[in-house]
Amino acid sequence: MSLTDAQVQAALAGVTDPHTGKDYVSNKAVKNLKIDGANVALDIELGYPAKSQHAAIRQTVTDKLKAAGAASVTVNVTQKIVTHSVQKGVKLVGGVKNIIAVASGKGGVGKSTTAVNLALALSAEGASVGILDADIYGPSQPQMLGISGQTPESEDGNKLTPLRAHGLQAMSIGFLVDVEQPMVWRGPMVTQALTQLLGETNWKDLDYLVIDMPPGTGDIQLTLAQQVPVTGAVIVTTPQDIALLDARKGLKMFEKVGIPILGIVENMSIHICSKCGAEEHIFGTGGAERMSKDYNIEVLGDLPLDIKIREQVDGGSPTVVADPDGRVAEIYKGIARKVAAKIAEQAKDHSSKFPSIVIQNT
Numbered sequence: 001m002s003l004t005d006a007q008v009q010a011a012l013a014g015v016t017d018p019h020t021g022k023d024y025v026s027n028k029a030v031k032n033l034k035i036d037g038a039n040v041a042l043d044i045e046l047g048y049p050a051k052s053q054h055a056a057i058r059q060t061v062t063d064k065l066k067a068a069g070a071a072s073v074t075v076n077v078t079q080k081i082v083t084h085s086v087q088k089g090v091k092l093v094g095g096v097k098n099i100i101a102v103a104s105g106k107g108g109v110g111k112s113t114t115a116v117n118l119a120l121a122l123s124a125e126g127a128s129v130g131i132l133d134a135d136i137y138g139p140s141q142p143q144m145l146g147i148s149g150q151t152p153e154s155e156d157g158n159k160l161t162p163l164r165a166h167g168l169q170a171m172s173i174g175f176l177v178d179v180e181q182p183m184v185w186r187g188p189m190v191t192q193a194l195t196q197l198l199g200e201t202n203w204k205d206l207d208y209l210v211i212d213m214p215p216g217t218g219d220i221q222l223t224l225a226q227q228v229p230v231t232g233a234v235i236v237t238t239p240q241d242i243a244l245l246d247a248r249k250g251l252k253m254f255e256k257v258g259i260p261i262l263g264i265v266e267n268m269s270i271h272i273c274s275k276c277g278a279e280e281h282i283f284g285t286g287g288a289e290r291m292s293k294d295y296n297i298e299v300l301g302d303l304p305l306d307i308k309i310r311e312q313v314d315g316g317s318p319t320v321v322a323d324p325d326g327r328v329a330e331i332y333k334g335i336a337r338k339v340a341a342k343i344a345e346q347a348k349d350h351s352s353k354f355p356s357i358v359i360q361n362t
């Protein structure tokens, strides 16, 4: 039996992408389709990294086409990550396609831990990723990446070369200042130093740059949110934080400057007993869920309060690299795929394609 193009398209229109919720035909993910009698070959091109899911996607598409009558099916899963639009009037950063801001309403909720594991999870899923530690009050990325004490250098005498750690390009305000010295910086100095650090780092071909933002929702955070070209923001909360409404202030801040919120990560939501493995919701349940309903924002994932997360990240080897096949790494990778797929669904950036207008005096 031979298959027609219409039969193949109809079968593929019946396969829903688990991360975008759209089918592969309307998503324009089907590329290089070749039908030879009952033999079908095609590429599924994803707009986000999902290496861990490629085998499952190949299987689902193969099963669907075989059910439609294909004798043999060859599916190749590829990815194409492009630049998406940012707030109006803000210039993009060279070498960086998309910026993800990781923020929190207050300090100590696990924002930096989430930022570094999210960056590593995006990288594990096949993206080229960088991390910028903008947490001026407590730059913790050098320690979390196991590269504290190193100093970035400049190869071209102009821009700084980011340091490398676990496959990430990394830059931190902590590489440039003594973290032991208390920094009493005024707001404008902080934002100027950070925007400079962002623009004067030689980022190389990054699909995503994750920014670990300073905690809170004050003037510094607001100015940063206005000046940095952010594709989308992730808000980290704990169940107590939700009760204190700090996280809601974080949501409002990004809304105000027109940055899309990709979702909420609820950290330390369940306590897992290190002796017996029992799970307990010590701070209650459903807070993030309630907030997501009130604001129509997705809960991207819940991380347990787990001593291993703390030991691994504080020891310079965050969970996604220390225990890449474990349950917690799985949760971070799921969050990373959701974040990237949400970005892929946003409007693409066309600014570089606009012709420049030259006004000539005659």
Ligand SMILES: Nc1ncnc2c1ncn2[C@@H]1O[C@H](COP(=O)(O)OP(=O)(O)OP(=O)(O)O)[C@@H](O)[C@H]1O
Binding pocket: 104, 106, 107, 108, 109, 110, 111, 112, 113, 114, 135, 138, 140, 215, 267, 268, 303, 304, 305, 306, 307, 308, 309, 310, 311, 313, 314
């Ligand atoms: N899910 C978790 N389970 C156990 N410990 C955690 C978890 N998440 C973070 N921690 C630990 O909590 C401490 C604070 O985390 P982190 O530095 O990421 O928070 P933060 O919100 O970035 O804080 P700050 O605002 O001070 O920068 C760290 O020691 C970290 O290892």
